[in-house]
Amino acid sequence: MNDQWYFEIGDGNTYxxxxxxxxxxxxxxxNLMPTHRVRNADSSEWVIAAYVPGLELTTVIQDAADAxxxxxxxxxxxxxxxxxxxxxxxKSKKSTPxxxxxxxxxxxxxLKIAFKRGASDLHVxxxxxxxxxxxxxxxxxxxxxxLPKNLxxxxxxxYKVLSNMDIAERRLPQDGRFVHSFDEDKRKxxxxxxxxxxxxxxxxxxxxxxxxxxxxxxxRLGMSRRTYDTFVKYASQQQGMILMTGPTGSGxxxxxxxxxxxxxxxxxxxxITVEDPVEFDIVGVAQAEVDSADKVQFNTVLRNIxxxxxxxxxxxxxxxxxxxxxxxxAALTGHLVFxxxxxxxxxxxxxxxxxxxxxPFQVAATLRLCVAQRLVKRLCSQCRxxxxxxxxxxxxxxxxxxEGSIIYEPGRCERCNERGFHGRVGxxxxxxxxxxxxxxxxxxxxxxxxxxxxxxxxxxRLRDDAIDKLLxxxxxxxxxxSALIW
Numbered sequence: 098m099n100d101q102w103y104f105e106i107g108d109g110n111t112y113x114x115x116x117x118x119x120x121x122x123x124x125x126x127x128n129l130m131p132t133h134r135v136r137n138a139d140s141s142e143w144v145i146a147a148y149v150p151g152l153e154l155t156t157v158i159q160d161a162a163d164a165x166x167x168x169x170x171x172x173x174x175x176x177x178x179x180x181x182x183x184x185x186x187x188k189s190k191k192s193t194p195x196x197x198x199x200x201x202x203x204x205x206x207x208l209k210i211a212f213k214r215g216a217s218d219l220h221v222x223x224x225x226x227x228x229x230x231x232x233x234x235x236x237x238x239x240x241x242x243x244l245p246k247n248l249x250x251x252x253x254x255x256y257k258v259l260s261n262m263d264i265a266e267r268r269l270p271q272d273g274r275f276v277h278s279f280d281e282d283k284r285k286x287x288x289x290x291x292x293x294x295x296x297x298x299x300x301x302x303x304x305x306x307x308x309x310x311x312x313x314x315x316x317r318l319g320m321s322r323r324t325y326d327t328f329v330k331y332a333s334q335q336q337g338m339i340l341m342t343g344p345t346g347s348g349x350x351x352x353x354x355x356x357x358x359x360x361x362x363x364x365x366x367x368x369i370t371v372e373d374p375v376e377f378d379i380v381g382v383a384q385a386e387v388d389s390a391d392k393v394q395f396n397t398v399l400r401n402i403x404x405x406x407x408x409x410x411x412x413x414x415x416x417x418x419x420x421x422x423x424x425x426x427a428a429l430t431g432h433l434v435f436x437x438x439x440x441x442x443x444x445x446x447x448x449x450x451x452x453x454x455x456x457p458f459q460v461a462a463t464l465r466l467c468v469a470q471r472l473v474k475r476l477c478s479q480c481r482x483x484x485x486x487x488x489x490x491x492x493x494x495x496x497x498x499x500e501g502s503i504i505y506e507p508g509r510c511e512r513c514n515e516r517g518f519h520g521r522v523g524x525x526x527x528x529x530x531x532x533x534x535x536x537x538x539x540x541x542x543x544x545x546x547x548x549x550x551x552x553x554x555x556x557x558r559l560r561d562d563a564i565d566k567l568l569x570x571x572x573x574x575x576x577x578x579s580a581l582i583w
Contacts, residue, residue, distance in 0.1 A: 099137055099138045099139045100116050100117055101113065101114035101115065101116060101137070101138035102114060102115055102116070102117055102120055102135055102136065102137055102138065102149075103115075103135065103136050103137075103138065104120065104129065104133055104134065104135040104136075104146070105133060105134045105135075105143070106129070106130075106133050113138075114138045117149075117151055117152075120135065120146075120151075120152060121151050121152060124146065124152050129146060129152070130146065130229065130240045130243060131145065131146050131147035131152065131224060131227065131229070131243075132145055132146070132147070132229060132231075132238075132240055133145065133146050133240075134146070135149055135152070147224070198248065200248070200251045200252060200255050201255060203248075203252065204252060204255045204256060205277075207219060207230055207241065207242060208277055208288075208303070209279060210232065210241055211232045211241075211303075211305060212279060212284075212286060212305065214232060214234050214239075214514070215234060215235075215520075216232035216233055216234050216305060217233050217234075217304065217305060218232065218233040218302060218303065218304050218305070219231075219232050219302070219303040219305070220232070220233070220238070220300070220301070220302050220303075221249070221252055221253060221256070221300065221301040221302075221303075222300055223246070223249050223295060223297040223298030223299065223300060224246075224297055225246075225297055226246055227243055227244065227245065227246055228243075228244040228245070228246060228248065228249040228252070228298075229242070229243060229244075230242035230243075230244065234516075235474050235516075235518055235519075235520065235521055236346065236472065236474070236521065249298050249299075250298070250299075252301075253292065253298075253299050253301050256290055256292075256301050256303065257271070257273075257290075257292065257301075259275040259277075259288075259290075260272075260273030260274060260275050260288075260290035261273045261275070262290070262292060267294060267299055268294055269294070270291070270292060270293050270294065271291075271292045272289070272290060272291045272292070273289075273290050274287065274288060274289045274290060274374075275287075275288055275290070276288070286305050286306070287305075287306040287378070288303050288304065288305055288306065289303070289304045289306060289374060289376075290302070290303050290304075291304075306376050306377060314355055314358060314359070315328065315329065315352075315355045315356065315358075315359050317355075318348070318351070318352060318355060318522075318523045319475075319522035319523040319524075319525075319566070319571070320523070320525055321525075321557075321562065321565060323557065324525045324527055324557070324562070327466070327527045327529060328356070328466070328468065328525075328527065329359065331465050331466040331529065332356050332359060332360060332433075332435075332466075333360070333363065333364060334433060334465060335408075335431065335433060336428060336430075336431045336432055336433055337428055337433060337434070337463060337464070337465035337466075338424060338425070338428040338433075338434045338435075338436070338463045338464050338465060339356070339433070339434070339435050339436075339465055339466045339468070340415070340435075340436055340437065340438050340446050340464070340466070340467055340468070341353060341435075341436070341437040341438070341468050341470060342437065342438050342439065342440045342441075342442070342443060342445065342446050342467065342468065342469050342470070343437075343439075343469055343470040343471060344439070344441075344471075345439075346472065347470050347471050347472050348470055348471075348472045348521075348523050349437040349470055350376055350413070350437070352468070352470060352523070353411055353413075353435050353436075353437065354376075354377050354379065356435055357370070357379060357382055357409070357411060357435070358379060360409055360433075361379070361381050361382065364408075366408030366409060367383070367405075367406060367407045367408050367409070368381070368382045368383065368407065368408065368409040368410075368411070369382075369383045369384075369385065369402050369405055369407040369409075369410055369411075370382060370383070370384045370385065370410070370411040370412075370413070371385045371387065371398045371399055371402060371410075371411075371412055371413065372384060372385070372386055372387070372411075372413040373386065373387040373413055373414075374386050374387070383405075385398050385402070399412065399420060399423040399424075400423060402427075403423075403426070403427055403430070403432075407432060408432065408433065409432065409433045409434075409435070410424075410427055410432050410433070410434045410435070411434075411435040411436065412424055412434065412435070412436040412437075413436070413437065414436065414437050414438075415436050415437065415438045415453075417453070418453050418454045418455075421450065421453055421454075421455055422454075422455070424436055425455060425459050425463050428463035429459075429462065429463055434463075438450075440469075441469075442469050442526065442544075442548070442559070443467040443468060443469040443526045443527065443528035443551075444467070444528060444544050444547035444548045444551060445544050446464070446467040446528070447460060447464070447467070447538055447542075447544070447547055448543060448544045448547075450464070451541070457538055457539050457540075457541050458539050460538055461530070461535040461536075461538040461539050464530050464538075465529070465530055466527065466528070466529055466530065467527075467528040467530070468525060468526070468527055468528075469525070469526040469528075469559055470523055470524065470525055470526075471523070471524045471559060471563075471580045471581065472521045472522070472523055472524070472580070473521060473522060473524060473563070473566070473572045473576040473577060473579075473580045474518035474520075474521055474522075474572060474573075474576050475518060475519060475520045475521055475522045475571055475572060476505055476507060476517065476518060476519075476570060476571060476572055476573060477507065477508065477510060477512055477513035477516075477517055477518060477519040478519075478570075479508075479510050479512050479513075480507070480508030480509055480510035480512070480513065480517065481505040481506065481507060481508055481517070481570060482505060482506050482507075482508045483503050483504070483505055483570075484503070484504060484505070484506060485501050485502070485503060485504075486499055486500060486501060486502045486503075486504050486574075487500065488500045490574060493578075494560075494564060495560065496564070499564070499568075502568055503568075504567055504568065504570070504573070504574060505570045505573065506573055506574075507573055522566060522571050522572060524559055524562045524563045524566065524577070524580065524581075525559070525562055526556075526557065526558050526559040526562065527556065527557070528547070528551060528556065533550070534547070534550060537550065559581055560581060563577040563580070563581055564577070
């Protein structure tokens, strides 16, 4: 096999070819991670570095000077530092004894990196010989640390102590939460922790949840004016059911919280939620959290909510027929109910409810608005690059007349850490339930019939909203193709 190799480090570029020996040196220095993709010059198939003989046993350099240099590379712009370091020869140094690391400081530093980068999650993943520390930024994982395996248990134990978990229990999954304070920013962040035993050790996931929810407003989610007006109209009603739909990680919970804040600001009243778990604390809202040990069960809380005289009820997720039945009864008895469901489109909400056992006339009597949602990365406004849409791309979008339209591609700058994207924006599809659609639901229409009715009424679909955001320069062509089924 050819000794020349190419590799990727997650920035969209391909590097190489380089001999395997050079890749081994970069891997040993912490610049090439076991999760990065590599391929031989004779092959077009990418594999992760951990599966390539010679790259699977890499460990972090123990020399103090090298460790300090590695920390400098990864603490700021990790990918940029990696690229700048490629091709530089490392001077051989004698290995000198190093003091045991400060685990508390190390754990705090990793949280700080995650916070500074705007990460939603921090993962501590044990492998056979190393521990990978990764963060999820704008939906994508980035490796920020590669630790020796002997540091894995101390790091996990530290996070367990903060989360009030049992540090002696290593065979059962656990979860907890804590609040971490960043002194220099005077900012507190609520962190939800989950620990899962795996074959190579316990896997720790920390989800960063901001306590400050001022940015959770409807006008910051990326809704168009027509979509915003439709959503506000139905979110202001006194009774009925509004359902959000979309895959996991599509921003449904964020939209639900923004709707509650809007409702509280414009129509004061008693709002009660039942969630598993509570992700954001909202002043003025009574939030009930389902206990992981089932001491506070989901359906029990739902039944008791109706006795607490609420005006608005928010159910984190429709789980089964029982939870749907309680929500239906609440909507029929004069309450406004917000919740979420897993379907691919707004039209699929109706058939999904019927499939779960709800009678068509009950769906028609309670459902007021179905909202489908996706999330795409938002282009960095400072470094995005304009170009013209080709005829093939316009045809793939389903609208050949768009040929020649100006769209934007990601660039690279310091503001976006040379990623080309900064934050995310929502793509929405609204399906209001009007009188005609109510008659069709009672007649037990299928999802195709609902989709046909949406086309008859010229209701904007997910695809239409995605194209609008593409032409407005909010996101790239690759992002909308990856987020939607065309």
